[in-house]
Amino acid sequence: MRTMRRAGAAALLSAALTFSLTACGGDGDGDPKSKEQGTSAPSQSGGDDKGSAAPEQKPSEPIARVKGDGGLELSVFSARRDEGGFLTIDGQINNTGSQGFTVPVQWNGLEQAVAATGRSFAGMTLVDSKGKKRYYVLRDTDNRPLTTYAYNSYIKPGQTLTFFAQFPAPPQTTTTVALQFPGFPSTSIELS
Template sequence: MVLTIHSAAREAGGFLTVNGSLKNTGTAAFVNTTAWRGNELTSSGTSVAGVTLIDKAGKKRYYVLRDTDGRCLCTTGVSTIEAGQSVAFFAQFPAPPATTTEVDFTLPTFATATLKISG
């Protein structure tokens, strides 16, 4: 699996939205997506709710926002990614302070990546 981040952008209302894609570069269907949902938002089902952002300068971790029913504001329904298939994803977070220009992105099973925030 290859994880690509396309953007990490501040949005009106104090949100930060991360957009990206997950591509199965293997020869068989990938079904090991359970870890991506994390332990906290299991009501979101198969999702990328386990993603977090870390503001190292501000010493704060940001979790995916939730709706009033406790479901993540993120891509859901990711249970199988066929060989060669790419799946787009998004995750929305509370925006860090305007002085924060970079955050570390973590999704279980993938290495941590540093993202520059736009907007």
């Protein structure tokens, strides 16, 4: 009797597993090209994308672009207000130079509290000159900055590091802020 129960349970489990694998096996059209389109090539972002929530596709033209130290170029693609009272900056840093670039510790910000997170964009600030306020990258309840973090500390020539950073949203009357980031001149960005 036990043997029959075990055999029945094994057959049921096998059928359920086969059904699960079939259901999860693809998009159902049998076209191998459609499966390839769903996979993405490895990103050329300077390392792990931990903490990164930057969108995959960027508009063709940035809303701001500025050249910095060591052949780096910072591009901002969006500065959008979120419903929760946040402002999210999405952008990328490209190494347009012929030499590799070692990320300076100043990018992490000067606060001891965020030092434990390692490499981040916590050193980025926004300045509302009209409202006379400076905005810092937000922190979560564990004091981790709400920005891209734990990326590779070395950006090779031609490599791109995609980033995001969240700030408290300035008042609706503020339409332009200055983005300040160590190693780059201040640049003005329009808020959406």
